[in-house]
Amino acid sequence: MQTVLVTGGAGFIGANFILLARQNNWFNIINLDKLTYASNLENLAQLQADPNYDFLQGDIGNVELVSDLLNKYQPNAIINFAAETHVDRSIFSPQTFIQTNVVGTFNLLEATRFYWQKLSPQNQQQFRFLHVSTDEVYGSLSTQDSAFREDTPYAPNSPYAASKAASDHFVRAYYHTYGLPNLTTNCSNNYGPHQFPEKLIPLIILNAIDGKPLPIYGDGQNIRDWLYVIDHCEAIYLVLQKGKIGETYNIGGLNEQTNLTVVEKICTILDELAPKSDLRHSSLMTFVPDRPGHDRRYAIDCDKIISELGWQPKENFDSGLLKTVQWYLDNSNWVNQVRSGAYQNWLKQNYENRQAK
């Protein structure tokens, strides 16, 4: 079985990918994660006894650490999920985004290049570096514009989007300059279990459960294309297996919704699953000042991945949202841990155990 180094595997998309990969026995996995505020090893607690999974705490920006790890585990592929991802945070504190997304990806590419150049010609040919990126690199659309294609020019608007765009360019340059066998995926907005409650969907679900205001930026008419995280993970697997080296694949949910509609749908689900005697959840909706430079609409043209690789998003938005709301209702321990210092203690105990193993 092949070995894959997954970076950022304790975060939302990375953890869902690792769980799916181990469930299906796709490959052995080494998970390298810095364990920032948004990662959570609890996401992967069920893999603690799995002999084909290992976790290491560390930064993709640490070339020495990554080089040692690559030499030790000799992976056949790397999937780079590690990133700072929250647009609002990037507006207030862009430095971390430059450090992790730009410098971190660059250092990871350097360590990978040194490792790859020493492989046998056959292993060099089979090796893959898959970089997970975002549709935000393409900028913002109006309602009349056609969806982003792989050849849409980059026009990032937020510091987050600019940092991901820079990382995509480095990945591209490493293929063209050194021949490193790279693939890049640009996805739309993900949703599903284990998402850190700073992003729209989990934030709205948890605020609504707690009876807190549901903040809607601006007029609530911004449009996002919502992709169920498991559909995204299946697409990544397919791109890794069958994607053409040096190319980019857009991955979207084919499911455009205004933010207002998303929030209303969550409220309707919660009125059914967790009714409040004194109010309907929609009465908590609160319009707040807009995000600076707020992109109006993202939409993805998925023709390339559909026609070349035969992928399709399977999850219907209403059923995916229902499953997601149910997951947050069923996992109050996870929610409390994420919100409190208890998670930090859990992390310390479990990480010490992992080191001793």
Ligand SMILES: Cc1cn([C@H]2C[C@H](O)[C@@H](COP(=O)(O)OP(=O)(O)O[C@H]3O[C@H](C)C(=O)[C@H](O)[C@H]3O)O2)c(=O)[nH]c1=O
């Ligand atoms: C947190 C929050 C958000 N919003 C609005 C702002 C956006 O129009 C939409 C979704 O916001 P969110 O921050 O969840 O996601 P985006 O800014 O679209 O970016 C996300 O999708 C791309 C693909 C990534 O690559 C990002 O990593 C990911 O964070 O809801 C609100 O109206 N209220 C809120 O409280």
